[in-house]
Structure formats: C-alpha cells, structure tokens
Amino acid sequence: MLIGELAERAGTSPRTLRYYEEQGLVRPRRDANGYRQYDDAELRVVHEIRTLLADGFGLDDIKPFVDCLRAGNEAGHVCPDAVAVLRRRLAEVDGYLTQLTDVRQRLHDQLNQAIEHREIRCLMNPC
Amino acid sequence: MLIGELAERAGTSPRTLRYYEEQGLVRPRRDANGYRQYDDAELRVVHEIRTLLADGFGLDDIKPFVDCLRAGNEAGHVCPDAVAVLRRRLAEVDGYLTQLTDVRQRLHDQLNQAIEHREIRCLMNPC
DNA sequence: TCTTGCCTTGACGCCGGTGTGAAGGCATAA
DNA sequence: TTATGCCTTCACACCGGCGTCAAGGCAAGA
Secondary structure (H helix, E strand, O other): OOHHHHHHHHOOOHHHHHHHHHOOOOOOEEOOOOOEEOOHHHHHHHHHHHHHHHOOOOHHHHHHHHHHHHOOOOOOOOOHHHHHHHHHHHHHHHHHHHHHHHHHHHHHHHHHHHHHHHHHHHHHOOO | OOHHHHHHHHOOOHHHHHHHHHOOOOOOEEOOOOOEEOOHHHHHHHHHHHHHHHOOOOHHHHHHHHHHHHOOOOOOOOOHHHHHHHHHHHHHHHHHHHHHHHHHHHHHHHHHHHHHHHHHHHHHOOO
C-alpha cells in the first residue's frame, strides 16, 4: 500500500508517516518509482505509535515498542526495553499527578478565598 | 531599582522581565538614560506572575491578576476577571487529571500484562 | 583615558510533532 | 496530449517562555 492509503487507514497524514520514517520508526520498501510501499505490519506499527503518542510518550520512547512488535511479539510492550520505558513513564505520570493535584488544591483555595472576599465586601457595601 | 536588581530579587533574569513588559504585564518608568526603573510594587507583580506560571497559567491568563493587583487589591485573584480565569483553569486541570489518571491506568495494565507474559514464558522455558 | 559592568534594542535558537507550501516526477484516464 | 491526482524531496511556520549572542550607550572607578 502507498503512503496515502496507509495515512488514511491509520487516521493520520503522509507528512506524519514520513516524519516517523525520518525518526527511524517506520521502514517502507520502495517501488521502482521511488514510491514508499507499506505492508499490513506497518499499519500495526503506526497504530502502536499513535496509541503511545496519545498516552504522552515521545517518539524516542516509542522505539523499543516498535522494535518489540517488529521482533514478532504479539504486543509492543512485552519486551524488557519497553517495560523499562513503561516504568519510567509511569513514575513520570505519577509525578505529574502529584503536581497537578497540588495545583488544583491551590486553585480551589484561591477561588474560595475570592468568594469569601466578595461576600465580606457585599456585607459592608451591599451588591 | 534597575532591571538587574529586580531580576535578582525576583529570582529571574532581565531577559524575562523585558519579555513580561513586551507582553504588557510589567510597566517600568524610564530614567533619562532610557534605563528601566522599577518600584517595589512591580516586585510584587513579578512574584504574582512567577507563582501563576508555576501553576501552569499562560502569560495571557495572568493579565487579569496583574491588573487586579495594580488596581490596589491585596491579592491578584479577587477580581471577577481573575476568578473567571481561575474557574477555567480549574476545569482544565480537572480534565488533565482525568486524562492522566486514564493514562496511568493503561500504563499499569500494560506493565502487569508484560510481567504476566514473562511469567508464562518462563514457565514454558525456564529463565 | 581606559576598563569594567551595567544598561539598551534586535534578532535568532530551542523543543516536538505536524501543517503547509514549492517544485517537480509518475500513472492513468479522457 | 492533456488533465488529474497521486507521489517525491526540501524547507519554512507554529507554539511559549525564555536563553543567548551581537553591537552599542552610559556610569564610575583606577
């Protein structure tokens, strides 16, 4: 299949697929034309990439998963390198969750304080 | 006080302060030289900016807080515009928390699956 | 006077994933 | 033959909050 078809089937753009190739994630054969030729396995690889991107991985982190798939495994995350990345990312996400929770708390406090402030002002000078 | 002193007192850089000015957040007077001259109120404004940035606000969002401070309020978040931004940001943060929690769940599941997978493989072919 | 150290404006670089052109080749149908 | 529609590579644009360098002015001490 050509790049346009793969792009459509994977829900992305040719530009994006060329970028993944530039980053060493996708490896199409070439027709005599120079046209990129993809097989169904590559569609799976692209799906794996999209899913991991949506989960906040960077393209660098995704490499081990793709290699794992390409090695014949039924899932990209069963290989040691991929597991290491998973662990690292999990710790990272936990960190973000902690930070975001703190931020949320501060926002909440400030909102309450603002509401309180308005009530006091309205007691002194009704509104 | 000159830009270098304010930068040091606020824990940032002159470049950053010039950028805030370019974005309309800080308004120094000018000496006859052309040098920027800041008073203590501006130090407070810069602190407000740094705090809000650390909580994930963009510089655009921060404007209402600065205006509120500049209007003589004891805190930047008591004015209606600032409250609106706070609410919006709170909703945004809640969204991120939901997303991150989902991601965390998926990572967790994948890790467990990978461990399980290895155990099965090791049963069949001890390692 | 010369040096040092602050100040000024202007402008490019970064990151990461992709959009969006430009300029041209190939394939196929009318 | 020509029009259309895919493909190719190259390369700039974007976002946001700065870092960093360049080229030059001002202030003050040795």
